Amino acid sequence: MRCNARQETQFMLDIADIRSAYDAIRSATIRTPLVPATRLSHHLGIDLHLKLENLQHTNAFKARGALAKLLTLSDQARQNGVIACSAGNHAQGVAFHATRLGIPSVIVMPEGTPFNKVQRTADLGAEVVIHGRGFDDSVQFTLDLAAERGMTFIHPFDDPVVVAGQGTVALEMLEQDPDLDSIVVPIGGGGLIAGMAVAAKSVKPDIQVIGAQAHLFDAAKADFDGAPAHFAGATLAEGIAVRKPAPANLEIIRKYVARVDSATEAQIEDAVFDLLSYEKLVAEGAAGAGLAVIKNNLDLFAGKKVGLVVCGGNIDSRLLSTLIVRGLMRDGRITRLVFEIDDTPGQLATISRIIGDAGANVIEVIHQRMMQSVSLKQAELEIVIEARDQRHVDDILALLRDNGLNVRVPQDL
Template sequence: MTLTPDLIRQTRDVISSATIRTPLVPATRLSLHMGIDLQLKLENLQHTNAFKARGALAKLLTLTDAQKQAGVIACSAGNHAQGVAYHATRLGIASTIVMPEGTPFNKVKRTEEFGATVILHGNGFDESVQFTWDLADKDGLTFIHPFDDPVVAAGQGTVALEMLEQDPDLDVIVVPIGGGGLIAGMAVAAKSVKPEIEVVGAQAVLFDAVKAAYDGGETHFDGATLAEGIAVKAPSAANIEIIKQTVARVDSASEADIEDAVFDLLSNEKLVAEGAAGAGLAVIKNNLEAYKGKKVGLVICGGNIDSRLLSTLILRGLVRDGRITRLTFEIGDTPGQLATISRIIGDAGANVVEVIHQRMMQSVSLKQAELDVVIEARDMGHVEAIVGALRGQGFRVRTDSGV
């Protein structure tokens, strides 16, 4: 079977009653900050909070009665797993999901809650997939591949059909890439509706296999990524060929860029997005000139980020913005110093969050003390004003940000 516009349209007709037509909304604050017209396709509001539910359902609906009776198996870092588990259980089909060791706990838990049997194996998708194939052969299960299947890719391609129905004036669509199923399906669909539309791929630098294949360059595989949903070292060869024919370019983003982008989506648009979606916004931010004067659609492909990871990400983002800052003082070990510092900070309109006052360590002289004061401020400019007021009163103070 070949991935074609007709297959994508037929697939939409089949899955539309059991999938959510997710909204396409303007990113008002981000558009203002970046100087572009950005529209967000909220697939984080899809069943299981990710686009993967579309392709999973499309494939499940092609199974024979015998295959349904035997059950299905999938290998996934989480979003495809949840999509298969949710729709398989809904259709009365038993499902087994192989997930890499180290998969965020929330994804494992939610997959089990949807009715699947979860097996943890391997250090990533590429290490887990052969184990999954072997288990499928042994137990007679149908393997539902997360991206190397034209039916699955057709299900994902329905996202583009919706986007262009919701806003026919889109000039560019930016799509995160892991194994290539989403962007292959979307590019084929989008080009069939609007041939002049530009489709841009987004990857994490640490998992840039598709970009390397597209550009003819080297990969940069190295360690873990916040965008674990697109952490694929061996994408589909069929998808890569489609990408080469239909996609304008593939850009990549660093881990720091992806982290910033996830924080931006949360703080500016009040959207919970996982790292894969952050990669999409990150490559837009890194190439703003390419999007000036264009209406840009970005697929917020999923929102399944681990809550503990998100908590840390938020705190780090607040620190980067200067909204939480540590002030370190060297003060004379005499009464009243802390009270004076607190008064100056309070008068400046900031809030003291934490105080650490120590005399034991040998980084300061015997008659001095080191004082760490964590404050909550409005922004970095506010921090600079507070530090200026403190220094104006004779205090020796430094910050983590170098103010």
């Protein structure tokens, strides 16, 4: 039997469904903190509070909806097992709670899924099957495999029970701080914002719910604005890189959400770095999209108490390390200086002394004599320094030039 992957699910969702899901899952989920982002608030000039779903089981909110769905299964369905299609947070949420409840699980992950995500999902007790080039390519295969094995398919965002489970985030936030004026929520398939919008507007009708997307995958924004969508390239916010949000979720967004904004890749990268450097929080790109939208609209949030859902913290460690270095470079805290010097003794010592006396630290030196861009009796010296900020770098450059040194900062940074 072949299931139709393109069948559009329509469902009704109300506050009673979300409260019921909350009662069902609260004993087995973490009531994650809602904390004031003190340093970021000071930096941005707004009153920002962070809902730390990166501290949830499997480090993402997806564990809520997965558990809510699993708890509705009959004994026979539990025995037959469940199947899901995901490359990340939904996969791990389903695998974690299914294993905990003694339910067999299969997770279909697209080709190219990072090995650490595959291994982490398998470690949580799921059978991992690799198929397809992305969610859209993999979902039909998943539905067919579900029918073949008699397993229950758990959709990551197009299921009313899953959406109700995600909506419990808003219930917690308004219990923790009833004075929130706005909540900013990342949007991929729309399950999180749909559930949260219904919950938040039911509890506090005057609250603003604002959606955040990556510009490269802005299907929900396009639907909301009645404009063409962008689908191009890879995004740091891979958890919300969805081409086709659930129609039912889009309907809820149009009804309850005040606006949907998007952020560029550079803005998302900056925001993830800000969460790490200002608040010491590891957040994935989807959460960065939320903060980037806030940073792009500071006038909108002035004088308001703003809640941001840090929806997950599952960012690849190698990617994070590169992001940190790039962020430090943008801030001027790590800078590469290139000198053209006479190839004579003492030059490096002089440069190092000037940099050290200025309060910076030399962390890497490359001395090139073979570069044809300089004359035969000269050399190119590349020095990477650690400084306080860009103003400190500018002061050091001035000192070096005042001492007769030919130095430049490459523009490729």
